[in-house]
Amino acid sequence: SPGALRRAGNEEFRRGQYGPAAALYTRALELLEAAGDAAAEERSVLLANRAACHLKEGACSLCVADCSSALELVPFGIKPLLRRAAAYEALERYPLAYVDYKTALQVDCFVQAAHDGVNRMTKALLEKDGVNWRQKLPPIPTVPFSAQTRWNVPSPRAPGANAPPATTPQGKPDQTAAGMERARTLKEEGNELVKKGNHKRAVEKYTESLKLNQECATYTNRALCYLTLKQYKEAAQDCTEALKLDPKNVKALYRRAQALKELKDYKSSIADIKNLLKTEPKNTAALRLLQELNRA
Numbered sequence: 001s002p003g004a005l006r007r008a009g010n011e012e013f014r015r016g017q018y019g020p021a022a023a024l025y026t027r028a029l030e031l032l033e034a035a036g037d038a039a040a041e042e043r044s045v046l047l048a049n050r051a052a053c054h055l056k057e058g059a060c061s062l063c064v065a066d067c068s069s070a071l072e073l074v075p076f077g078i079k080p081l082l083r084r085a086a087a088y089e090a091l092e093r094y095p096l097a098y099v100d101y102k103t104a105l106q107v108d109c110f111v112q113a114a115h116d117g118v119n120r121m122t123k124a125l126l127e128k129d130g131v132n133w134r135q136k137l138p139p140i141p142t143v144p145f146s147a148q149t150r151w152n153v154p155s156p157r158a159p160g161a162n163a164p165p166a167t168t169p170q171g172k173p174d175q176t177a178a179g180m181e182r183a184r185t186l187k188e189e190g191n192e193l194v195k196k197g198n199h200k201r202a203v204e205k206y207t208e209s210l211k212l213n214q215e216c217a218t219y220t221n222r223a224l225c226y227l228t229l230k231q232y233k234e235a236a237q238d239c240t241e242a243l244k245l246d247p248k249n250v251k252a253l254y255r256r257a258q259a260l261k262e263l264k265d266y267k268s269s270i271a272d273i274k275n276l277l278k279t280e281p282k283n284t285a286a287l288r289l290l291q292e293l294n295r296a
Contacts, residue, residue, distance in 0.1 A: 002028040002039075006046060013053065022053035044074040051083045055090075063087040076107050076147035085117055094124045095137050106143035109245070119248060119279055126282055145177040183213035190221060199225040216242045220251040227258055235259040248279050254286055261289070266296050 009024035025046045032039040032046070051066035067084035070077055085100035101117035108114075125133040190205035206222035209215075219242035226235035239256035242249055253276040260269035273290045276283060 002031045002042060002046070005031070006042075006049070009046075009049060013049070018053040018056045022050050025050040025053070040073040044070040044077060044080070047073070048077060048080040048083065051080060051087075055083055055087055058090075060087040060090045064091075076103065076143050078104055078107050078111065081107070082111070082113055082117075085114075089117070089121070094121050094128065097121050098125060099138055099140050102140050103143060107148055115246070115248070122280065126280060131282075131284060145180050179212045183209045183215070183218075186212070187215070187218050187221070190218075194221070194225065199228045203229070214241070214245065216245040216249055216252070219245075220249065220255060223252070223255045223259070227255060227262075230262075232259040232262040236263065248275075250276055250280055250283065254283075254289070257286075257289060257293075261293060261296070266293055269293055 005024050005028035009021045009028065012018075012021035012024060029043060029046050029050070032043050047066045047070035051063045051070065054060070054063035054066060064084055064087045067080035067087070070080040071084075081100050081104040085097045085104065088094070088097035088100065098118065098121035101114045101121060104111055104114040105118065125137075129136055186205050186209035190202040190209065193199070193202035193205060203222055203225045206218050206225070209218050210222070219238045223235045223238035223242070226232070226238060236256050236259040239252040239259065242252035243256070246252070253272045257269045257272035257276070260266075260272065270290065270293050273286050273293065276286050277290075280286070
């Protein structure tokens with residue numbers, strides 16, 4: 001049966017026998033071809049497994065092909081996204097690797113391999129294409145809420161079935177799809193207000209959005225508004241919150257450094273910039289700020 005073949009393949013894979021494992025996955029896939037759409041999930045898993053074999057053997061183009069097939073069957077699967085990203089990276093197709101790592105982070109923001117991948121690709125693309133590297137990227141797909149796994153991870157502290165339904169155990173607001181959608185809309189309304197130069201109203205929108213969803217970008221956006229409004233303490237606080245969610249976030253480090261400079265805490269400001277430069281050594285804005293701080 002396909003299930004038995006898959007288990008046998010996993011056993012071979014664990015023993016480092018990647019060729020025989022791939023052959024077993026292929027046989028299981030052939031059995032499932034007949035079942036068509038009914039077996040989409042199962043086929044997607046087998047393709048992602050076979051892709052892992054190809055990756056181990058350095059057959060990167062075959063890995064990409066299997067991951068793409070897996071993602072057609074079940075969009076936004078985390079394993080095929082990460083494996084395809086690794087294959088693209090090995091093929092030095094950095095923009096495509098960057099897009100896959102970024103997409104994986106939308107699916108689950110706690111995947112360290114995706115954070116590390118984004119950082120490596122950012123460095124590689126900066127060196128290859130200069131500061132405007134983002135303009136050359138293919139579009140990054142928007143992951144629908146239904147495919148985002150980070151919200152339905154049960155918390156280890158969850159008191160089981162008798163948890164009150166209104167809040168998650170961390171005391172955060174209910175992460176429902178509707179709430180998330182509303183948070184996104186409010187954030188976008190805030191972004192539009194920033195473009196019009198209305199930072200006070202933008203802060204209100206971001207604040208409403210953050211009540212529904214504590215998202216890194218919303219904090220760094222609100223921090224930018226606070227900087228413009230000369231509310232430096234609030235700006236620094238927002239960046240600190242953003243860095244709890246994403247410890248290497250370049251915008252959060254840069255904006256906190258700006259706020260701390262205005263608050264005359266030069267030592268902490270320099271520390272933030274040096275931290276940022278570990279991720280983006282050629283970040284011109286950061287290098288300029290460091291020069292100003294060294295003169296301060």
